[in-house]
Amino acid sequence: MKPETPPGHIDSFYAATMPPVAVRPPLQGHVQADTCVIGGGLAGLTVARDLAGAGQAVVLLEAQRIAWAASGRNGGFVSPGYAEGIEAIERRVGPDDARALWGLSVAGVEYVRDTIAELDPAGVAPVPGWLKVLRYDDAEGLRRRARIMAEEYDHPRDFWPVERVRETLRTTTYFQGLHDASAFHIHPLNYALALAEDGVRKGAVIHEMSPATRIDRSGGGWVVQTANGSVAARQVVLAVSAYGAGLWRPLERAILPVATYVVASEPMEDRLAEAIRFPGCIGDTRRASDYYRIVGGGRLLWGGRITTRRSEPSHLADSLKRDIRAIYPQLGDFRIEHAWAGLMGYAINKMPIIGRVGDGIWACTGFGGHGLNTTAMGGSLIAAAIANGDDRWRLFSAWGPRWAGGPVGRAATQLVYWKLQVRDRIEERRARRNDRAGA
Ligand SMILES: Cc1cc2nc3c(=O)[nH]c(=O)nc-3n(C[C@H](O)[C@H](O)[C@H](O)COP(=O)(O)OP(=O)(O)OC[C@H]3O[C@@H](n4cnc5c(N)ncnc54)[C@H](O)[C@@H]3O)c2cc1C
Structure with missing residues (x-):
C-alpha cells in the first residue's frame, strides 16, 4: 500500500519515504535574533545551521513545511557547477574568477558530502x-x-x-x-530535514507554517512580520527562491x-x-x-x-x-x-544571486536547476559573511539582481x-x- 503523505508535503517519493516529523510551531508573538532567515529550503537551512554553529541567535521562518518546495522535490543529484555553463561564466568574469567560482561550486559538493x-x-x-x-x-x-x-x-x-x-x-x-566520480545522489528531503535538526541542535529556532509578510526598517535593523508574530533582527537573509510575494521587490523581480x-x-x-x-x-x-x-x-x-x-x-x-x-x-x-x-x-543569467542587496539584507537565491551544491555553497558563504565579514560572496557581484522581465520575460x-x-x-x-x- 502507498504510504500516506505527511501533512503539508506534496505526494512524492521523498515525502513517502521521510521519517515522521512534527510541525515546528508557527511564530507567535515578538522575538529578537541576530539574523532572521526567510525560507526553509536548502539555502535558508544552510545559512541558519552555519550561523547557529558560529554562535549567532538565528530565527528561520518557513511559509509551509521544511523543504516543502524544490529542496524536497528535486532529482537529488549533487554535482559541481552551476545552472550556467562554465564557458559563459568564464566569458563574463575571465579565467581566474571563473576558476574561483568553479572551486566554490566544488566546495558546495564537499559541504553536502561532509x-x-x-x-x-x-x-x-x-x-x-x-x-x-x-x-x-x-x-x-x-x-x-x-x-x-x-x-x-x-x-x-x-x-x-x-x-x-x-x-x-x-x-x-x-x-x-x-563519468564524474566526484558527484553523487541523495534523498534531498531527508538531507534537508537533517540540516534543520542539526541547526536546531546548534541553537537555531525554526518556525514552520509562518510566511513572512513584510520587512520594515526599525532602528538600526529590521522587523520581519508574520500573521501572528514578528522577528526583530539586525540582518535578514532572503532565501525564498521562486516564491517571492512582495518582501523585497528588486530581488523578486529578478527571479523567473x-x-x-x-x-x-x-x-x-x-x-x-x-x-x-x-x-x-x-x-x-x-x-x-x-x-x-x-x-x-x-x-x-x-x-x-x-x-x-x-x-x-x-x-x-x-x-x-x-x-x-x-x-x-x-x-x-x-x-x-x-x-x-x-x-x-x-x-536571467542562470547564476545564483548571493550577497548583500541592502543594508543588513542578504540574498541567497536563484539556484535554478543546479541547487544541491550551490545552496550549500551560497548558504555557507552568506553565513560566513554575516558572522565573520568573509567577502567571497563578491565573486557573484557580476550577476546582481536584474529584472527578469515579469510575464513577458516568462x-x-x-x-x-x-x-x-x-x-x-x-x-x-x-x-x-x-x-x-x-x-
Ligand atoms: C523537480 C526538480 C528537480 C531538481 N533536480 C535537481 C538536481 O538533481 N540537482 C540539483 O543540484 N538541483 C536540482 N534542482 C534544483 C534545486 O532543487 C533547487 O535549486 C534548490 O532546492 C533551491 O533551494 P532554495 O532553498 O533556494 O529554494 P526552495 O527549496 O524553493 O525553498 C524556498 C522556501 O522558501 C519558502 N518561502 C517562500 N516564501 C516565503 C515567505 N514569505 N516566508 C517564509 N518562507 C517562504 C518556501 O515555502 C520554500 O520552502 C531541482 C529542482 C526541481 C524543482
Missing part, C-alpha cells in the same frame, strides 16, 4: 557517480570538453565511448558519455519561476537492473535534459521537461512514462507511483526553451540517421 558524513542521517543514502550522456554522436567534442575541465579547472572526468555507454545503459538513444517534473515508478528490480546497469546519477546533455536514477526497492526516479507555465500538465505521469519508454522500451508497462512538479527560481524564456528543444531534436534525428546508416 555534512552527511558528520550527521549520518537516516535515509539520505548517498550513491556515487554521475554519467552524462550525449544523444548525438560527438566523441571529439566531448573529449575536448573533458580536456578543458581537466586542464583548466582541475576537474577530470572519464570519457566513455559509445560501446561502454550502451553496455551500461541498454538503449541506442545514447552515444558517448562523461520555471517548473520541472519528476515521477517514481513501482518497484521493477530485475527489468530495471537489466536495462540500467549504473547505480549513480544519469542525465543527458539536452537543454531540458532527462535525469534519472534507481532508488530504493528497484524504482526508477525520472525527471524531465521544463516550462515557465505554472500549471501542472494534466497527464504528467503518462507524459513522463512515454519519455521513459521511448528510451527503454524493454521496461514494458509499469505503474507510476508518484508524479510531482517543482518550481525552480532562475535569475513568455520569452518559454520561446527560447522551445527553440532549443527543437534544435536538440534536429541534432538527435540526424545522429540516429547516421547511426543507422553506419550500422
